[in-house]
Amino acid sequence: MSRQRSIEILEPKITGDNKMGEIFFKRFTFNQLFQHWVMIGTFMLLVISGMPLKFPDASWSPVIINLLGGFAMRTTIHHAAGIAMVGLGIYHIVFHIFVDKESILERKVWPTIKDAKDFWQTIMFYFGKAEEPKYGRYSWKEKFDYWGAFWGMVMLCVTGLIMLFPFKAMELIPYAYVHLATIVHTDEALLATLFIFIVHWWNVHYCPEVFPMSKAWLTGNLSEEQMKHEHALEYEEIMRQMNETGENKSSGR
Amino acid sequence: MIKKKRKYIKHQVKVDLSLEGKTGKAEDIYERYYRMTQLKKCYSLIRNKYLWILVIMLSVFTGVIAAQQDISCYHCHTKVVTEFRNNVHYDKGFNCADCHGGTDVSNASVVSYSVMSGNFIGRPNRENITDICSKCHEAETKDYKTSIHWDAIKQGHPDAATCTDCHGVHEIRAIKDPNSSSNHQNSPATCAKCHSNKEMMSAWYYGIKADRFDTYKESFHWRALDKGYALVATCADCHENHKTKSHTDPTSSTFPENLPNTCGKANCHAGVNFDAKVATGLVHDKESLHTGELVFNKTGLSPQMKEYFFGPFDLAYWIAIFFKILTTGVIGFFTGMVILDFFSRLKIKRRF
Numbered sequence: 001m002s003r004q005r006s007i008e009i010l011e012p013k014i015t016g017d018n019k020m021g022e023i024f025f026k027r028f029t030f031n032q033l034f035q036h037w038v039m040i041g042t043f044m045l046l047v048i049s050g051m052p053l054k055f056p057d058a059s060w061s062p063v064i065i066n067l068l069g070g071f072a073m074r075t076t077i078h079h080a081a082g083i084a085m086v087g088l089g090i091y092h093i094v095f096h097i098f099v100d101k102e103s104i105l106e107r108k109v110w111p112t113i114k115d116a117k118d119f120w121q122t123i124m125f126y127f128g129k130a131e132e133p134k135y136g137r138y139s140w141k142e143k144f145d146y147w148g149a150f151w152g153m154v155m156l157c158v159t160g161l162i163m164l165f166p167f168k169a170m171e172l173i174p175y176a177y178v179h180l181a182t183i184v185h186t187d188e189a190l191l192a193t194l195f196i197f198i199v200h201w202w203n204v205h206y207c208p209e210v211f212p213m214s215k216a217w218l219t220g221n222l223s224e225e226q227m228k229h230e231h232a233l234e235y236e237e238i239m240r241q242m243n244e245t246g247e248n249k250s251s252g253r
Numbered sequence: 254m255i256k257k258k259r260k261y262i263k264h265q266v267k268v269d270l271s272l273e274g275k276t277g278k279a280e281d282i283y284e285r286y287y288r289m290t291q292l293k294k295c296y297s298l299i300r301n302k303y304l305w306i307l308v309i310m311l312s313v314f315t316g317v318i319a320a321q322q323d324i325s326c327y328h329c330h331t332k333v334v335t336e337f338r339n340n341v342h343y344d345k346g347f348n349c350a351d352c353h354g355g356t357d358v359s360n361a362s363v364v365s366y367s368v369m370s371g372n373f374i375g376r377p378n379r380e381n382i383t384d385i386c387s388k389c390h391e392a393e394t395k396d397y398k399t400s401i402h403w404d405a406i407k408q409g410h411p412d413a414a415t416c417t418d419c420h421g422v423h424e425i426r427a428i429k430d431p432n433s434s435s436n437h438q439n440s441p442a443t444c445a446k447c448h449s450n451k452e453m454m455s456a457w458y459y460g461i462k463a464d465r466f467d468t469y470k471e472s473f474h475w476r477a478l479d480k481g482y483a484l485v486a487t488c489a490d491c492h493e494n495h496k497t498k499s500h501t502d503p504t505s506s507t508f509p510e511n512l513p514n515t516c517g518k519a520n521c522h523a524g525v526n527f528d529a530k531v532a533t534g535l536v537h538d539k540e541s542l543h544t545g546e547l548v549f550n551k552t553g554l555s556p557q558m559k560e561y562f563f564g565p566f567d568l569a570y571w572i573a574i575f576f577k578i579l580t581t582g583v584i585g586f587f588t589g590m591v592i593l594d595f596f597s598r599l600k601i602k603r604r605f
Contacts, residue, residue, distance in 0.1 A: 053473075071477050071482035122590075123593075125597065126594065126596075126597045128600065167527070171526060184576070187572075187577075195583065195584065198587065199587040209598075
């Protein structure tokens with residue numbers, strides 16, 4: 001399954017001038033794109049409606065609450081978006097464990113020793129003492145993004161549900177732990193927000209190579225140039241497999 | 254010409270015409286007499302006794318009206334009486350004498366000594382204020398006398414809250430009035446007048462905390478109230494406005510075992526199954542953690558409470574610390590990476 005997915009290539013588009021079109025490399029399936037879109041929508045709503053309550057004394061806090069239509073509306077928006085995000089998390093886990101047939105251990109999101117090496121090489125590269133590391137399907141930064149979001153989702157969804165149904169939660173856990181949930185929820189949310197706005201947006205929006213944005217989140221495709229530069233190992237792998245299949249086909253004839 | 258002069262003579266006093274030619278011309282003399290008579294008319298107005306009677310009657314009349322509006326007190330106690338005009342009792346026809354004693358008959362003179370006579374008490378003692386209010390508000394006073402505030406007054410701490418501290422001294426507004434200090438929404442600010450005052454709190458007895466409003470501010474109740482959502486609990490909803498008691502008092506609404514009834518009031522979290530687990534919560538003490546210090550003084554606690562506070566509350570402290578380190582670490586590190594990334598790209602561009 002993994003081999004098949006990694007060599008999905010769109011048909012080259014041939015323009016009117018009879019030149020070769022660009023080759024696009026399939027990076028995300030529509031399913032993954034859709035999950036990301038839902039994530040963006042719910043996350044932004046949750047940040048906007050939640051942060052005024054994390055910093056109630058800030059000057060912008062009442063402004064945002066009034067723009068959202070009052071405190072009751074803010075609460076409704078936050079709860080609705082939160083439930084949608086919990087649904088998304090459940091869908092993600094159910095789909096990628098039970099529906100996706102690819103063996104779980106062979107997935108490329110698991111951290112490996114190469115990632116630790118790449119991490120060190122990246123720092124060396126920043127100080128001009130090494131080459132830029134070559135990445136496979138996912139770089140160590142992307143794996144950190146994914147697992148950071150995974151950890152954040154688990155923490156925020158569990159504590160959020162406790163805060164949404166505090167008296168149901170009290171039947172299961174002591175009252176004091178319900179208060180712990182507020183600390184965990186708000187602090188984790190702040191961490192997630194800062195990480196997304198600073199680090200993730202730098203990687204996919206502000207970084208000079210992709211500015212104003214990498215279109216992979218809309219189309220799911222990467223251009224050949226981007227593929228060579230950002231995922232060199234995967235590119236080489238795809239090319240090797242294409243040659244093999246090509247040779248097999250030709251030998252078969 | 255003579256005819257014209259006779260016109261004057263008609264309604265003037267006699268003019269001695271023999272003087273003509275000796276003291277001056279006849280016209281000048283007539284002229285002088287004419288002016289004199291006009292002046293006399295004016296003087297007669299002042300001498301008019303009917304006019305004076307009218308003036309006296311008018312002043313008496315205004316005095317009677319003034320007496321009804323406490324004008325007599327108003328001469329000196331202008332500010333107080335102005336405040337009293339906003340009082341709900343003023344609308345119902347009460348006047349100064351109903352609380353301060355003395356007669357309510359006033360003559361509106363500058364010093365209304367007749368008001369300050371009889372059973373006039375002047376400024377009541379703080380211990381006596383309940384006696385004045387209890388004349389009408391019997392049930393409320395009875396409730397108040399079970400409170401910890403009244404205990405403190407009895408024990409010789411007259412600074413403890415009495416009726417006027419929450420309801421206002423002269424400007425007692427109706428409870429539903431949004432400007433009333435005892436209105437639901439204004440309850441936190443009213444209680445904070447004393448309970449955020451460290452000197453006042455330490456004067457009462459050692460160990461009472463002055464951060465009650467600050468810790469309430471961390472709760473969702475306050476955050477919603479502060480942003481205009483009024484259907485939440487404020488001080489008086491949990492601590493009982495008149496029957497305020499210590500949370501260590503078994504009859505208190507905030508005693509751990511009574512919390513299920515307090516939180517489960519009809520308009521609050523009704524229909525929720527509370528059990529003993531709820532009872533272990535002390536709402537105020539958790540959140541001072543956000544300021545980074547463990548506020549709760551664990552000395553002198555019952556073993557049961559001690560077990561409770563050494564558990565999750567220390568955990569909360571460490572969780573807060575953990576997230577501080579995690580957030581600062583992760584965001585700081587990755588922001589550094591972003592900056593390094595940016596500069597490395599600049600270098601590459603310069604090379605080529």
